[in-house]
Amino acid sequence: MTGTETLPKASTKPKPERPKLWKVILLNDDYTPRDFVTAVLMAVFRMTEAQAGGVMLTAHKKGACVVAVYTKEVAETKANDATDYGRQYGYPLAFTTEREE
Numbered sequence: 001m002t003g004t005e006t007l008p009k010a011s012t013k014p015k016p017e018r019p020k021l022w023k024v025i026l027l028n029d030d031y032t033p034r035d036f037v038t039a040v041l042m043a044v045f046r047m048t049e050a051q052a053g054g055v056m057l058t059a060h061k062k063g064a065c066v067v068a069v070y071t072k073e074v075a076e077t078k079a080n081d082a083t084d085y086g087r088q089y090g091y092p093l094a095f096t097t098e099r100e101e
Contacts, residue, residue: 021100022075024067024082026059032091034060040093041067044082069100 024045026037034056041052045068059065070078079095086093 019071021069022072022097023069023100024075024079025096025098026055026065026067026082027094027096028059028063029092029094032086032093036086036089036091037093040082040085044078044085067095072097072099 026041037056037059038049038052041047041055042049045052047055055065055067068078069075075097079097082095083093
């Protein structure tokens with residue numbers, strides 16, 4: 001014997017990568033009533049009236065506002081649902097998605 005002891009190699013398990021996140025963004029327009037936008041935010045994004053009002057006002061003042069952050073599939077579904085809700089009532093309400101950096 002040589003006097004050295006061989007230890008088994010530590011196995012490293014690959015960590016699963018966290019899914020990329022996407023922002024849902026509310027775009028301001030000059031035609032959709034504020035109350036309607038607030039109602040859509042409450043219905044689709046499960047916000048309280050105060051939260052929805054704050055998001056609506058931010059979009060109104062700045063032109064756009066991040067509503068929420070989700071995985072890509074959820075973000076796209078929520079954005080499409082909210083946009084479709086506006087279209088059903090004849091409003092140009094628009095939501096879009098953008099990858100979070």
